[in-house]
Amino acid sequence: MVDDSEIMTTTPFVPAGNRPIRALGLLSGGLDSTLAVRLLQEQGIEVGCVNFHTGFCIQSHTGAMRNPREGAPPPRHDALHAAQTLGVKLHLIDIASDYVRIVTHPKHGYGKNLNPCLDCKIFMVAKAWAMAKELGYDFIFSGEVLGQRPMSQRRDTFPVIDREAGVAGWLLRPLTALRMPETEPEKRGWVDRTRLEGFSGRGRKPQMALAKKFAINDYPSPAGGCCFLTDENYARKLRDLWAFRQQREYSMEDILLLKAGRHIRPAPHFKLIVGRDQTENRFLSGFRKGRVVIQTRNIAGPLTLMEGEVSSREDRLLACRIAARYSKGKESSKVAMSVEYEGVTEVMEVFPLPAHELPDQWHV
Amino acid sequence: MSDSILEIDARDLLCPMPIFKIDQAIMGVPLQGRVKLVATDPGIERDLPAWCAINGHVLIDLARKGRIWTAIVEKGS
Ligand code: SF4
Numbered sequence: 001m002v003d004d005s006e007i008m009t010t011t012p013f014v015p016a017g018n019r020p021i022r023a024l025g026l027l028s029g030g031l032d033s034t035l036a037v038r039l040l041q042e043q044g045i046e047v048g049c050v051n052f053h054t055g056f057c058i059q060s061h062t063g064a065m066r067n068p069r070e071g072a073p074p075p076r077h078d079a080l081h082a083a084q085t086l087g088v089k090l091h092l093i094d095i096a097s098d099y100v101r102i103v104t105h106p107k108h109g110y111g112k113n114l115n116p117c118l119d120c121k122i123f124m125v126a127k128a129w130a131m132a133k134e135l136g137y138d139f140i141f142s143g144e145v146l147g148q149r150p151m152s153q154r155r156d157t158f159p160v161i162d163r164e165a166g167v168a169g170w171l172l173r174p175l176t177a178l179r180m181p182e183t184e185p186e187k188r189g190w191v192d193r194t195r196l197e198g199f200s201g202r203g204r205k206p207q208m209a210l211a212k213k214f215a216i217n218d219y220p221s222p223a224g225g226c227c228f229l230t231d232e233n234y235a236r237k238l239r240d241l242w243a244f245r246q247q248r249e250y251s252m253e254d255i256l257l258l259k260a261g262r263h264i265r266p267a268p269h270f271k272l273i274v275g276r277d278q279t280e281n282r283f284l285s286g287f288r289k290g291r292v293v294i295q296t297r298n299i300a301g302p303l304t305l306m307e308g309e310v311s312s313r314e315d316r317l318l319a320c321r322i323a324a325r326y327s328k329g330k331e332s333s334k335v336a337m338s339v340e341y342e343g344v345t346e347v348m349e350v351f352p353l354p355a356h357e358l359p360d361q362w363h364v
Numbered sequence: 365m366s367d368s369i370l371e372i373d374a375r376d377l378l379c380p381m382p383i384f385k386i387d388q389a390i391m392g393v394p395l396q397g398r399v400k401l402v403a404t405d406p407g408i409e410r411d412l413p414a415w416c417a418i419n420g421h422v423l424i425d426l427a428r429k430g431r432i433w434t435a436i437v438e439k440g441s
Contacts, residue, residue, distance in 0.1 A: 083418045092384060
């Protein structure tokens with residue numbers, strides 16, 4: 001941090017050694033954080049960025065596990081590409097294990113689904129501020145816009161984030177700055193407030209106009225969402241996991257598996273994950289260890305994982321009947337299934353479960 | 365240029381883990397040292413060149429054989 005005694009009031013502050021002011025930004029790779037970077041670059045500020053991996057990012061894992069359309073470009077990591085376009089250094093930080101407690105026990109509660117946005121923001125901002133001090137950045141910034149998100153981007157929650165992250169006055173929000181009290185970098189003349197924006201609300205038009213001005217045209221669509229915790233279906237599966245384990249915990253394997261396949265819970269003590277296509281089957285195949293793996297023997301069908309209490313033959317039989325109904329043999333009277341568990345393969349011939357015997361409430 | 369090549373096996377890891385792995389591993393490599401990355405995540409095709417570009421590393425080679433991508437990266441500034 002720069003010493004107060006060095007501040008000049010009439011001309012922009014230049015730290016010792018005549019180096020430029022340096023700012024560290026939280027970069028998701030979406031349009032808002034990209035524009036925030038550009039606004040500061042326009043003022044000659046040297047920008048570096050940080051991107052946090054929570055384990056719940058939609059674009060990353062999912063993009064890779066879904067079947068890409070023929071001829072479509074492979075999935076990409078938005079923050080990396082934004083950093084390349086912007087010409088900034090990007091620090092990629094894996095916070096997934098520390099992040100568990102944010103998801104399981106958020107002080108400020110959840111949003112509409114299992115998204116602990118306020119706690120998440122506080123956690124990330126605090127991390128970014130600690131990094132900024134360690135790496136010699138003078139302040140931090142984000143692409144947040146007042147009123148854009150119902151939980152964390154509000155007039156009453158911004159000060160909570162700033163205070164609880166221990167960064168009050170040192171987090172600049174360039175896109176919405178004109179609607180906020182002046183921050184230290186503005187007060188000190190490091191940042192020209194008149195060249196910042198006063199965007200608010202959920203509309204995207206001002207951002208798109210600014211993007212056009214900066215000739216930024218390759219940015220992800222905001223409609224896709226970025227975090228599984230805001231996704232209703234995903235949140236339901238995570239709640240189910242917690243309910244049946246009787247504790248709010250998860251491993252990286254758990255949260256990856258919640259992203260793939262049909263999840264079916266025929267009884268409280270076990271669950272099935274049924275692959276929906278070749279790519280998901282391949283993906284699920286990487287999680288065999290410690291689970292029962294069910295596959296059709298002679299015809300095409302999904303790879304199904306069974307997890308929970310799996311020792312009863314009756315349960316394994318029901319699991320096979322469910323798996324068989326998603327195979328090419330679903331209309332047959334008998335389908336041969338192989339059931340692998342702890343190095344042993346058992347063969348079961350089953351009658352695929354008819355639709356009317358699979359109640360809706362089994363689908364998680 | 366150093367002759368030693370550090371090999372990173374990132375097979376079966378999904379984005380962004382292969383990039384995290386090489387990002388971590390290259391820290392211990394001397395300037396102009398080389399790293400070989402093997403990955404199965406198709407995202408590597410676009411992400412590795414971007415990661416090299418923003419960090420000043422040189423992507424010497426990136427080849428695909430079936431579902432496996434093999435890359436050689438030379439540590440830059
Ligand atoms: S949407 Fe997800 S990543 Fe974004 S603030 Fe909320 S919990 Fe955090």
